[in-house]
Amino acid sequence: MNRKSKDGKILLLQGNEALAEGALAAGCRFFAGYPITPASEIAEHMAMKLPAMGGTFIQMEDEIASMGAVIGASLAGVKAMTATSGPGFSLMQENIGFACMTETPCVVVDVMRGGPSTGLPTLASQGDVMQARWGTHGDHPIIVLAVSSVRDCFEIAVFAFNLSEKYRVPVIILSDEVVAHTRETFVPPSPDEIEIFNRVTPTVPPEWYIPYEDTGAGVPAMAAFGDGYRHHVTGLTHDERGFPSQRSDEIDALMRRFFRKITQGFHEIQRVETFMMDDAEIAVIAYGSVARSSRRAVIDARERGVKAGLLQLVTLFPFPRRHVEKVLQQCRAVLVPELNIGQMSREVKRVHRNSSRVETLNRLDGRLITPREIGDCLIKMYY
Numbered sequence: 001m002n003r004k005s006k007d008g009k010i011l012l013l014q015g016n017e018a019l020a021e022g023a024l025a026a027g028c029r030f031f032a033g034y035p036i037t038p039a040s041e042i043a044e045h046m047a048m049k050l051p052a053m054g055g056t057f058i059q060m061e062d063e064i065a066s067m068g069a070v071i072g073a074s075l076a077g078v079k080a081m082t083a084t085s086g087p088g089f090s091l092m093q094e095n096i097g098f099a100c101m102t103e104t105p106c107v108v109v110d111v112m113r114g115g116p117s118t119g120l121p122t123l124a125s126q127g128d129v130m131q132a133r134w135g136t137h138g139d140h141p142i143i144v145l146a147v148s149s150v151r152d153c154f155e156i157a158v159f160a161f162n163l164s165e166k167y168r169v170p171v172i173i174l175s176d177e178v179v180a181h182t183r184e185t186f187v188p189p190s191p192d193e194i195e196i197f198n199r200v201t202p203t204v205p206p207e208w209y210i211p212y213e214d215t216g217a218g219v220p221a222m223a224a225f226g227d228g229y230r231h232h233v234t235g236l237t238h239d240e241r242g243f244p245s246q247r248s249d250e251i252d253a254l255m256r257r258f259f260r261k262i263t264q265g266f267h268e269i270q271r272v273e274t275f276m277m278d279d280a281e282i283a284v285i286a287y288g289s290v291a292r293s294s295r296r297a298v299i300d301a302r303e304r305g306v307k308a309g310l311l312q313l314v315t316l317f318p319f320p321r322r323h324v325e326k327v328l329q330q331c332r333a334v335l336v337p338e339l340n341i342g343q344m345s346r347e348v349k350r351v352h353r354n355s356s357r358v359e360t361l362n363r364l365d366g367r368l369i370t371p372r373e374i375g376d377c378l379i380k381m382y383y
Contacts, residue, residue: 071095129340143317263318
């Protein structure tokens with residue numbers, strides 16, 4: 001339920017606009033991007049708002065350059081972001097890998113549409129889930145979040161920037177055409193209600209600074225270019241000072257630290273929402289726009305005597321295994337509806353131990369899975 005803010009301000013926003021507003025509230029002051037349906041409104045909103053806030057907006061020549069500019073801005077000490085859809089997201093993968101290797105904080109929004117290739121530019125999909133996790137090559141940790149409402153878009157944009165800055169990783173926000181263009185009333189929180197995390201900067205003199213030092217948290221302090229600290233950046237595997245290395249001990253330590261810093265943060269990073277799960281005997285596991293349909297389907301099923309519940313995945317990766325396993329152990333059957341051939345359902349099936357039945361509901365034509373379609377499946381599963 002929306003409440004009035006201190007100044008009585010109520011906004012009517014679409015999801016894309018709310019993502020931009022959340023990014024600005026989190027401190028984003030640089031955006032580089034290239035127009036693409038159905039994500040263009042994010043760039044349009046940032047182009048309008050950033051200059052007035054002392055920030056920078058640049059329309060780049062393509063998505064490859066956009067991602068490169070975002071990395072450069074972040075290395076210079078500015079919170080930075082880009083937004084795209086499937087084809088552009090594919091082009092960004094090499095530079096996303098560079099951001100992983102250099103531990104450069106940044107946020108990438110992918111407003112999913114049907115594919116592959118040009119696909120269904122104006123219709124919804126959830127076909128980029130595995131690309132978000134594994135799109136760039138090599139072993140690498142990454143954080144992937146999913147939004148399902150206008151309020152989600154604002155709040156998760158802030159959450160994404162906080163995680164990116166805290167753990168020095170790219171964070172990907174997956175939206176889709178339905179969420180992107182849904183308009184809802186939204187009451188923005190006041191600035192003092194928003195928790196903001198800024199990257200840790202060096203507290204030692206420049207001559208003592210070690211750019212990729214293995215700290216207890218696994219996250220080294222990050223100096224901005226131009227602040228007087230020596231900082232070598234390379235996409236090659238490197239030693240703790242940032243210089244290329246092929247030494248086995250240094251490579252192993254680097255890669256294990258990448259994963260350790262995320263593993264240690266599971267409690268904070270892995271976010272889910274539950275709905276009517278206390279006594280649920282069957283459950284829906286969903287994310288994005290399909291989670292909205294699922295919530296309505298659960299309400300309708302309850303009215304028909306079915307003890308249904310919903311586990312909504314906000315964090316897709318690192319996969320919230322302990323939350324999913326709890327549902328699988330509690331319920332005799334689980335439904336995973338998706339706008340793809342079954343990408344997240346494979347993850348659910350991977351961790352289940354035959355304690356329940358996992359069924360799928362997939363749609364590939366760009367249309368939303370309706371509450372009735374999900375509800376009909378729940379009725380069949382229950383009886």
